[in-house]
Amino acid sequence: MKPIRWIKKNTNINFLGLKKISIFFSFLLCICSIFSIFIFSLNYGIDFKGGTLIEIKSTSKIEISDIRSRLYGIGFEDAQIQTFGSDDTILIRIENDNVINGEADLNASKIIAKELGNLFLIQRTEIVGPKVSSELIQKGVLAIITAVSLMLFYIWIRFEWQFSLGAVLALIHDVIITIGLFSLFGIEFNLSIIAALLTIIGYSMNDTVVVYDRIRENLRKYKQMDLFELINNSINDTLSRTTLTSVTTLLALFSLYFLGGEVIRGFTLAMIIGVFIGTYSSIFVASQIIFFLGIKRDWSKN
Template sequence: MSSIRWIKKDLRINFLRFKNFATLLSLLAIIFSLTFLFYKNLNFGIDFEGGTLIELQKNDDLSLSQIRGELSSLNIGDFQIQTFGSENNILIRIENSSSLISGADLTTSELITSQLGEGITIKRTEIVGPKVSSELIQKGIIAIIIAVFLMLFYIWIRFEWQFSIGAVTALVHDVLITIGLFSFLQIEFNLSIIAALLTIIGYSMNDTVVVYDRIRENLRKYKQMPVLDLINQSLNDTMSRTLLTSVTTLLALFSLYFLGGEVLKGFTLAMIIGVFIGTYSSIFIASQIILYLNVKRDWSKN
């Protein structure tokens, strides 16, 4: 019994016909991302900003305004209150202050023993000092930079310098646009998002390597074919694998996003965005860069 093919075997799409449009679209997306990063910044979570995070569960009789009033009377500085999952799960974010770090336990106990009485249940309390948060920011940036440079070195060794420039350009493209969307949407940016960005780098690189490997194979096979036609041929050859991998990954991520709870939503959203952008960049960005860099034609000795 033959297997089902979602993409026909003799697919012939001229992907590079859209290279100018793809370049313009990517440049606009990067400018959009950088603009929001500079003017709106990221909505850093407790991991990077420092402060106190309190997760509590309230009963139906207690309103957010009552909780807000109790917190205001405690004189703990600036804070934010939001629902977390269901309407009865509440997240309280309290900005860093010298009095807060020493008095966080007192704040929590007052919330329990004040007029709220048994109306709430403290589920989680996290405290991050300013020194720790600044170190986490530095380590997160360093981790992303190291990952990109290691990928650059790997592609340079396995292929040629033209391929490494194309791959790293696609990676920077994916990371910048993903971060820009988080800035635009003002979704909390914490350590789990750093983990998602590192995963996106690996996923995007895997997609790009599959395309590059087929391009190299076709360079050996079709020595007289124009490079533009050869790249199109390679993209068509790998399209079935690219789309099926992306679709199955997205199915798992959407399930995790809707069923995994609020804690995982930031991570899975970053991954969903990254898979879409990574698939796009491996087809339209990484491939056209090696077209412009005059990739070597004779691979018979490699």
């Protein structure tokens, strides 16, 4: 049975010919993302900020103004209130520095539950202390750095240092832009987003390795072919596989985003952004870098 190809086998798109445009576009996106992170910061969730989160549900539409007035009456003037998926469910967020009559977050959640529990169903309560939230931030950053470092080492061993550098720069490119978009649009950044970023790193690396493997294979097969043409041919050879994988993954992710509920929506959105950016970077970023750095032509002994 022949593999599915929705792009013609002899497709010859000049990807490297677009290097000036793609490099400028990627550089612009990364700079804008970094500026966005510094200017707007990240909308940290309870996991990283610390505090109390309470989800309440009703059989009918909940009026946020009514909840706000009730919380105001018991001293929680700064509580953040928002709908969660549908109009009959809301989230209440209390930051760590918001205390009532000397009561800490644990007692604050009890006070709110007592005030609202008779009128609404308390679906869940999450409490994260400042020490725990600080540790979670450190562990999240460490997890991303460790993943990228291991990827760098793996590619270095399997290919050459030029491939390794190209792959890692593409990964950093993907992570920066994804985080920048979360910052720009104020989307909540929590532990599930860290999990999504780690998944994006793996997905993007997989796409990049497929292209790199074909480049290495063609280096062995066509020893006299110009490197520019060889890399272009390699990208075109794997284009059908790369785009088909991305499209099928996106179909599943969009289904989860619209049908999976509010709890996993942030994770799914990060994955959707990551798949788009990862597919782009494996074609336009990683390959451009190894062409710029240059690679050895004789792979017969490897």
